[in-house]
Amino acid sequence: MKGMTLIVKTITDFVVAFIVVFGAYIVLYGHLTPGGGFAGGVIIACAFILLMLAHGSDAAFAILPAKVAHILDSAGALAFLIIGWIGMTGGFFFLNVFGRGEMFRLLSSGMILPLNIAIAFKVGSSLFLVFAALAMFRRRSFRAMIEEELS
């Protein structure tokens, strides 16, 4: 059987959606409350890592294929840079040219919110890919490597 026991799988199925929603909340309200793109991205990645631990990597890749994660990884960083470039229309790199909006509302503080979202995609998919890469190298045991080295 792939993955962990039935108990872990059942609980994982319960909590994964909540973790993702909480992560999205941390990202979207990053400019108003403690949190932000990095923290929220890590939380969302944790949901996928939990899925991978409980159900095996195939289950996680069924929801977020590695190729999609690679695309999100580069696209998030690129989006961050492009938002910085938009600031150049006002004469400065990363100048906050978007409307500031009303204070303490969700759509306020100009480019901070889009930057947080871009960071969340970048950090979340990168962390997921790092974990996926570690899971791939797990197969060969240390003992087998030593024996191969000695022979």
Next chain:
Amino acid sequence: MNPVPLYVAIPLGAAFLIPLLGMWWKKSGETLAVLSTLVLATMAILAVGTPAMVHHMGGWTAPLGIALVSDGLTVLLLIAINVIAFLCIVFSLKYMTAYTGLTKYYSLFMLMVAGMNGVVVSGDLFNLFVFLELASLASYALVAFGVEADELEAGFKYMILGSVASVMILFAVGTVYAVTGTLNMADAAREISTKFSGAETNPALLLAAAFFLMGFGLKAALVPFHAWLPDAHPSAPAPISAMLSGVVIKSLGVYAMCRVMFHVFGFASTSPSSAIIANAMIALSVLSIVVGGLMAIGQWDFKRLLAYSSIGQIGYVTLGIGVGAHVLATGGTRSLAALAILGGLFHLINHAAFKSLLFLSSGAIQYATGTRDMKMLSGLRKRMPITAATTNIAALSISGVPPFSGFWSKLIIIVATIRAGHPAIAAIAIAMAFVTLAYYVKVQREMIFGPVRGRAESAREVPAAMYVPLIILAIVCVGFGLLYPVWGSRILEPARDALLNGAEYVKLVLG
């Protein structure tokens, strides 16, 4: 529009675009890397002679926001980094076809360029640290790019020692922040010069200076901190070795050390603590010159010999700068300090040219013969005339044979050292210049000249995409020496003046 942020934004954009487009377009790495480095190199060359400028990120002025600064010293380094990056990318087009995962290679390469350009233009201590880490992390991965056992080992060793250096630098940045309450370099310099009259009254600042010296010294591979370099530089693919030896150790090590020591800690003022730091710099330099030179003689692996030679030559660069700093700290004449620093910076850019040429030549030889063991090669002059000629020019240049560029920079450094009252150090520098000549004569005797033997028999000249960068760099090596009156006053002297005038830097950034 102020072009300074472009030096970071263009390579960063290319680095993220390459893997994204690479999923559907196989040649994305080659195309984008060539285009972006060509644009960067052109921008850097066109920046010569423009007045110093500051870009305030996000429109926040200096002590609050992050400033990107471009002055004479920055332009010198930007030219070295971006021109050599372009030539290395052109060389990679053919050379790297033997490797897989090329989109990753070009992406990491552009990240490394972005990090180095960032270090050079940053006017903020923490921002400098972030860019330094960016360039270092990319270079750790690139050293291990071949993923053979010894390459992984070299990459791992480099990563561990590089991380130690990064921790030192971060600790020093934190100490400066604790003492001055600011991370902006110009603002910190002003605080230190007004409140503490140099690093005198505050031992925490001396500690920070020591940590900076050690951290940047490790990145520059000065001798007690050099252990990673002889493994890392030969293991990397040849264009990466050329980047590492040619510009990485200079921009992350020597440049950052100069900027922090001269501009933040204010070397330009007379004080005993500045003299201590300058003495430490001279001692590390002399040690590097001696150990690097002596270790290089016994090497039979061509790239390993070049790596040890890099340690020795970096010693000459920091010797010039250290002697200049010592003259300033002990109240000597400004013109003598200027001469010593000019010699150091001249040797810095010369070394960038001839060492990257030598590493690219070693790559061409390895590509053609499959080995870099000098015992297995002989008589390459007959089989690979162009590569042999460029290797000869670079070897003569680095060993200080007139009229090539290396002679003039070593001459200036040695003359300045004697006039500053260090005849013993000058004698060591002269003796080690002959040792340098000795091991490059060995290279020529074993590999280039002599009868065609061993692996050289089946060797053929490399394709044009590989030898054109070699020829360009060889022309640069000759040109730097002979045409100094043409380019020296435009590139080198503004860099020297920028380094000497810390007060002007503060005025430039803070307005």
